[in-house]
Amino acid sequence: MVSGDTEAGARAAPVVMLEGASKSFGALKAMDHVDLHVSPGESLGLVGHNGAGKSTLVNLITGLFAPSAGRVSYPGASDHRMAGIRAISQEGTLCPNLTVLENLQVVQRDLNGWGWRRVAARRIRTALDAVFPGHRIRPDMLVADMSLAESQMVEIAIGFAEGPIPARLVVLDEPTSSLDAQVSAQLLAHIRRFCAAGGAAIFISHMLGEVFAVADRIVVMRDGRIIADRPTSGFSRQGLVDAMGHVADDRNQPGPTAQARNLGDTVLRTPEGIEARRGEIVGLAGLAGHGQAEALARFYLSQGSDWRSTARPSAVFVAGDRRRDGVMPVWSIRRNLTLAALETLTRHGLIDRAAETAIGTDWQKRIGIRTPDMGNPILSLSGGNQQKVLFARALATSAPVVVMDDPMRGVDIGTKTEVYDMIRHEAAQGRTFLWYSTEMDEILNCDRVFVFRDGAISAELEGPRITEENILAASFEFGDAA
Numbered sequence: 001m002v003s004g005d006t007e008a009g010a011r012a013a014p015v016v017m018l019e020g021a022s023k024s025f026g027a028l029k030a031m032d033h034v035d036l037h038v039s040p041g042e043s044l045g046l047v048g049h050n051g052a053g054k055s056t057l058v059n060l061i062t063g064l065f066a067p068s069a070g071r072v073s074y075p076g077a078s079d080h081r082m083a084g085i086r087a088i089s090q091e092g093t094l095c096p097n098l099t100v101l102e103n104l105q106v107v108q109r110d111l112n113g114w115g116w117r118r119v120a121a122r123r124i125r126t127a128l129d130a131v132f133p134g135h136r137i138r139p140d141m142l143v144a145d146m147s148l149a150e151s152q153m154v155e156i157a158i159g160f161a162e163g164p165i166p167a168r169l170v171v172l173d174e175p176t177s178s179l180d181a182q183v184s185a186q187l188l189a190h191i192r193r194f195c196a197a198g199g200a201a202i203f204i205s206h207m208l209g210e211v212f213a214v215a216d217r218i219v220v221m222r223d224g225r226i227i228a229d230r231p232t233s234g235f236s237r238q239g240l241v242d243a244m245g246h247v248a249d250d251r252n253q254p255g256p257t258a259q260a261r262n263l264g265d266t267v268l269r270t271p272e273g274i275e276a277r278r279g280e281i282v283g284l285a286g287l288a289g290h291g292q293a294e295a296l297a298r299f300y301l302s303q304g305s306d307w308r309s310t311a312r313p314s315a316v317f318v319a320g321d322r323r324r325d326g327v328m329p330v331w332s333i334r335r336n337l338t339l340a341a342l343e344t345l346t347r348h349g350l351i352d353r354a355a356e357t358a359i360g361t362d363w364q365k366r367i368g369i370r371t372p373d374m375g376n377p378i379l380s381l382s383g384g385n386q387q388k389v390l391f392a393r394a395l396a397t398s399a400p401v402v403v404m405d406d407p408m409r410g411v412d413i414g415t416k417t418e419v420y421d422m423i424r425h426e427a428a429q430g431r432t433f434l435w436y437s438t439e440m441d442e443i444l445n446c447d448r449v450f451v452f453r454d455g456a457i458s459a460e461l462e463g464p465r466i467t468e469e470n471i472l473a474a475s476f477e478f479g480d481a482a
């Protein structure tokens with residue numbers, strides 16, 4: 001840990017200092033006596049289970065919340081903005097009905113008057129080219145027309161863009177969650193360059209491999225406290241998993257384990273050529289934005305499934321973009337969880353409250369939703385816990401087909417392992433999963449994989465042919481493994 005003795009002088013002054021900072025929401029202590037300094041040149045990895053307090057810490061650093069106790073300060077600057085602190089949020093903050101340029105204007109206050117578009121276009125292009133060389137994003141694109149990955153890339157580029165106050169500390173909360181491996185690697189390389197040039201970064205992720213690749217210091221949070229803060233070289237992967245408080249056993253392998261099984265008849269066929277049999281876990285792979293999400297959405301909509309209908313749905317959907325397609329913000333956690341299972345909860349046209357509560361409590365335990373009360377608003381949950389609710393919503397139905405659009409975004413590794421087991425178990429009972437993932441490990445463990453390129457299927461792989469090499473070859477133009 002950086003010494004509390006700020007007179008040391010050998011290092012540059014920290015960009016931000018938290019001293020005994022706490023934050024409570026009612027009776028819940030989301031952050032408890034946190035001490036943390038971040039100095040120029042440092043690349044800090046911040047890890048912890050879902051609900052550990054990472055986003056709360058970021059919200060204190062970026063001035064969104066005031067601490068309930070303790071202090072947050074910015075040596076040499078009056079506030080986080082003047083200190084050059086930029087945050088890239090997990091949930092995405094871009095306005096969908098504005099263009100990329102207009103979104104930059106929202107956060108950069110000097111962009112006004114005649115010619116602002118030219119200045120803005122130069123800033124955003126320079127940032128995009130620096131972070132994501134080869135990207136295909138234009139400054140006049142409407143955010144609503146972009147894929148989730150593209151809008152995440154824009155959000156990141158805005159974080160690093162030149163502006164009235166230069167970026168000195170960039171905080172990235174789960175920045176790679178909808179980026180594919182290639183684009184994620186570009187970002188990690190950029191963060192390292194930024195810190196080598198004297199910038200500082202806080203990188204929050206459940207992808208521990210990325211944390212090890214980018215951070216020179218790792219801070220572990222657990223139940224609102226910092227329980228470890230050391231140079232990266234002082235952690236092993238298993239040590240880190242243990243520190244986070246996950247059950248560390250040999251089940252911590254990535255992805256559901258593929259098993260040789262007798263699969264049933266074909267239960268679905270899409271116009272693109274995706275086929276799935278009963279009990280099969282089918283992965284959709286390829287670089288992000290090559291038509292996978294659209295294929296899923298088309299299939300799902302063609303089923304005529306509707307969560308408002310009390311008929312038995314034939315397919316349920318687990319959204320990746322939870323803010324747009326998943327979470328009903330005005331409803332409780334419990335109602336968000338049970339809304340797709342209304343067919344089992346309705347008696348004589350009325351919702352059976354006792355049954356609803358029982359399902360809520362059952363899934364809270366099974367999937368570990370961290371909340372004191374399932375009747376609380378869904379937005380009081382941490383991002384990863386909201387995602388768990390969307391999972392539970394789908395699995396709590398009796399739908400034979402589960403369509404998942406990169407559903408593990410923001411879910412911690414302990415929970416992932418449990419969800420993988422659940423998916424395997426459900427598949428063994430005859431459920432079919434159609435799963436788009438940006439994580440190679442998840443794809444490698446599917447029973448069958450369709451690789452997408454430029455909106456069409458470029459390869460179908462099964463069994464031993466599901467390898468990283470085959471998937472990458474089919475993802476890029478040089479691949480022809482059809």
Ligand SMILES: Nc1ncnc2c1ncn2[C@@H]1O[C@H](COP(=O)(O)OP(=O)(O)OP(=O)(O)O)[C@@H](O)[C@H]1O
Nearest residue numbers: 025030050051052053054055056380381382383384
């Ligand atoms: N606005 C709020 N109202 C009530 N409780 C909240 C609110 N925001 C966060 N919390 C609670 O504070 C705790 C810490 O949440 P936080 O979002 O900081 O976790 P996190 O470590 O970022 O989790 P994740 O990995 O899932 O993003 C959680 O128990 C959460 O439910």
